[in-house]
Amino acid sequence: MLKQRIITAIILFVLFLAALFGLPAAGWQVLILVVMWQGAVEWARLSGLNGRTATAYWALTLAIMAGILWFDNSVALEQQNMLHLAWYAMAVLLWVLVVPAWLMLGWRPQNRWLMGLVGWIVLLPTGLAMIDLRAFSPWILLFAMTMVMMADISAYFTGKRFGKNKLAPSISPGKTWEGVLGAMIGVTVYVLVVGWASGLYKHYPLFPGIIVAGWWWVALAVIGDLFESAVKRQAGVKDSGALLPGHGGLLDRIDALTSTLPFAGIALILQRLE
Numbered sequence: 703m704l705k706q707r708i709i710t711a712i713i714l715f716v717l718f719l720a721a722l723f724g725l726p727a728a729g730w731q732v733l734i735l736v737v738m739w740q741g742a743v744e745w746a747r748l749s750g751l752n753g754r755t756a757t758a759y760w761a762l763t764l765a766i767m768a769g770i771l772w773f774d775n776s777v778a779l780e781q782q783n784m785l786h787l788a789w790y791a792m793a794v795l796l797w798v799l800v801v802p803a804w805l806m807l808g809w810r811p812q813n814r815w816l817m818g819l820v821g822w823i824v825l826l827p828t829g830l831a832m833i834d835l836r837a838f839s840p841w842i843l844l845f846a847m848t849m850v851m852m853a854d855i856s857a858y859f860t861g862k863r864f865g866k867n868k869l870a871p872s873i874s875p876g877k878t879w880e881g882v883l884g885a886m887i888g889v890t891v892y893v894l895v896v897g898w899a900s901g902l903y904k905h906y907p908l909f910p911g912i913i914v915a916g917w918w919w920v921a922l923a924v925i926g927d928l929f930e931s932a933v934k935r936q937a938g939v940k941d942s943g944a945l946l947p948g949h950g951g952l953l954d955r956i957d958a959l960t961s962t963l964p965f966a967g968i969a970l971i972l973q974r975l976e
Contacts, residue, residue, distance in 0.1 A: 706947050709947075710947050719844075723840055731833060734767070735767055735768065735771075737829060737952065737956075739760055740943075741763075741952055742760035742764070744942040745821035745825065746760060746821075747937070747942070748936075748953075749821060750814045751818060755814070770826070783974055783975060786834060786967065786971055787972075789827045789964075790965075793965075794964060794965065794968060796823050802925065805925075805928055808872070808932075824960045825960065827964040828956065830967060831963035835963070847959060849916060849919050849962075850958045850959055852892040853889050854958060856889070857885035860883065861876070861880055861881030866880060869882060870928055874931040877924075882920065882924060885924070886916075889919065890913055893913050893916045894913075924958075930942070930954070930957035930960075941954055
């Protein structure tokens, strides 16, 4: 299982790098639309939507995302920034206020379209962030995403070796506090290496701030991971899908990105508005 997981991860990462640095802007947008479609298909399943309602849900998701991209290409940058800011703000409220309360209270909403609405706030700002960050700099998007990957890898192996104290046994029994600590250490080392290799460490106080942001990144990634686990547990499934051998569905791979990338997106927009 681990071998298959590693092989799939390597193939995905190579394909991602090729797309990140090789696709034109329009091609990248099409790729994000495909990601949104697959994410919506899997979220519909987790929400209990099926048949025509599931089709309607992913079709609406694509229509909304395509509409946002059309709007972006039809208006000035200031209007585009305000629209994206609104989506990022909804995502920030979801991840900072709603999801922590959701997890602590063990909420199990039964309204399928309410779950679908939550899915839009989970998925669409993530897609927008992947477009905005890539347009600003592919390297910034790569750094933001690889921090999540480093946290995931560090947490997995640290938890396997040292994990004893369960983080949230009723939601995800395999996750431990030792794994979280391992993720924080792994991200710290990664930021230090990237800072040394890029010369970023010379820019104080920026560089220490990025380390602290990396710890916050880990906390957000954990929340995203736990939230998807809670949604899957409510749906009675182990994985969100079977798209990726050894990993499950697309949402199983991007769960931590959905809770982190919108924060990078809103930081970028706020920087533009200064």
